[in-house]
Amino acid sequence: MATFKAHGERLNAMLITKILNHQGIKTRFLEPKDVGLIVTGTPNNAEVNPETYVNLKRIKLNKDERIIFPVFYGITPAAHIATFSRDGSDITGAILARGFNANLYENFTDVDAIFYSNPHIIDHPKPIKKMTYQEMRELSYAGFSVFHDEALIPAIQGEIPVNVKNTNAPEKTGTLIVPEEGFTAKKTITGIAGGKNFAALYLRKYMLNKGAGFTLKLMEIFNRHHVSYEHMPSGIDDLTVIFKKDVLNDQLIDVICNEIQTSLNPDQMQWIDDYAITMVVCEGMKDKLTLCASLLYPIGKKDISIQMINQGASQISIMIGTRRKDKETVIKTIYDNFIAED
Ligand SMILES: Nc1ncnc2c1ncn2[C@@H]1O[C@H](COP(=O)(O)OP(=O)(O)O)[C@@H](O)[C@H]1O
Numbered sequence: 408m409a410t411f412k413a414h415g416e417r418l419n420a421m422l423i424t425k426i427l428n429h430q431g432i433k434t435r436f437l438e439p440k441d442v443g444l445i446v447t448g449t450p451n452n453a454e455v456n457p458e459t460y461v462n463l464k465r466i467k468l469n470k471d472e473r474i475i476f477p478v479f480y481g482i483t484p485a486a487h488i489a490t491f492s493r494d495g496s497d498i499t500g501a502i503l504a505r506g507f508n509a510n511l512y513e514n515f516t517d518v519d520a521i522f523y524s525n526p527h528i529i530d531h532p533k534p535i536k537k538m539t540y541q542e543m544r545e546l547s548y549a550g551f552s553v554f555h556d557e558a559l560i561p562a563i564q565g566e567i568p569v570n571v572k573n574t575n576a577p578e579k580t581g582t583l584i585v586p587e588e589g590f591t592a593k594k595t596i597t598g599i600a601g602g603k604n605f606a607a608l609y610l611r612k613y614m615l616n617k618g619a620g621f622t623l624k625l626m627e628i629f630n631r632h633h634v635s636y637e638h639m640p641s642g643i644d645d646l647t648v649i650f651k652k653d654v655l656n657d658q659l660i661d662v663i664c665n666e667i668q669t670s671l672n673p674d675q676m677q678w679i680d681d682y683a684i685t686m687v688v689c690e691g692m693k694d695k696l697t698l699c700a701s702l703l704y705p706i707g708k709k710d711i712s713i714q715m716i717n718q719g720a721s722q723i724s725i726m727i728g729t730r731r732k733d734k735e736t737v738i739k740t741i742y743d744n745f746i747a748e749d
């Protein structure tokens with residue numbers, strides 16, 4: 408399957424190389440096996456192997472020619488093709504930018520910029536001019552599909568600024584994503600993203616805070632079933648574990664809940680299948696003392712029940728958990744109150 412999926416990208420890159428050469432623009436086709444873009448992990452969710460960067464440093468680029476490189480896949484140590492996760496073309500671009508020590512990674516897409524919120528939710532949202540790597544990572548993780556969250560890692564490692572621009576309007580400035588150092592947040596909020604594809608497990612056990620080992624045993628159960636979790640906000644007697652829905656199915660949920668019942672004997676256990684997360688992101692959030700209160704007030708006025716609030720450890724994001732049906736209203740309410748008027 409991975410080879411099949413990669414084939415489209417490969418043929419497309421070969422075609423573009425032929426067209427450019429035909430137009431008199433000297434162009435060379437290079438692909439992962441030619442440069443040693445090595446990946447490991449699962450065939451449809453691969454990760455770059457650090458050896459790639461050593462290999463890329465050896466590649467000679469000539470000033471008078473362009474390189475066309477197919478995106479989305481790499482070669483495993485056993486010489487098989489493996490692809491990155493969906494929309495992973497951004498990842499290849501970032502790997503090459505780091506490997507070739509670029510001054511700038513220009514990433515072309517089909518919108519003028521990254522907007523304050525998803526244009527499918529907010530009508531004509533304002534464009535973001537500049538933001539930090541960490542802000543972008545939080546926003547793309549939570550639903551800004553325009554730039555892949557994993558694609559920032561090579562850019563961060565190589566300290567390469569990223570400029571997201573429109574293929575159909577390259578003269579527009581787009582959005583610049585830069586290192587945190589030296590960045591000063593000018594707006595109250597940098598962006599609002601939302602993802603619907605979550606589920607949560609609520610557990611209550613009196614004196615949870617006093618008993619050692621409860622969370623360890625819980626983690627052992629998830630680990631045994633190769634299930635990763637996303638967030639785990641907790642209180643004195645209870646905790647909620649939030650998952651991406653695609654790591655679980657109904658049968659696995661039953662097995663895990665049964666094991667938790669037997670091994671941890673919680674006072675209450677509830678599987679919440681209907682879970683959405685809205686993420687409000689801004690560098691410098693920790694200095695905006697009333698932000699959390701003023702974010703939540705208009706949401707409450709709309710009669711939306713908030714399941715969870717989590718101010719991220721990074722202190723640049725506030726996560727709001729709600730029922731799935733409320734996610735768009737939450738985003739619209741925050742946009743209208745904080746961005747439309749800013
Ligand atoms: N905050 C956002 N800003 C801009 N585009 C967004 C945002 N959130 C979601 N999108 C969507 O992302 C799309 C571009 O992403 P995608 O199609 O994956 O790009 P590409 O294939 O160029 O990597 C846009 O057309 C837009 O609909």
Ligand SMILES: N[C@@H](CC(=O)OP(=O)(O)O)C(=O)O
Pocket residue numbers: 416479492493494495496497
């Ligand atoms: N074709 C792959 C890789 C990719 O990101 O393509 P695009 O840049 O066209 O979204 C996918 O859709 O997952």
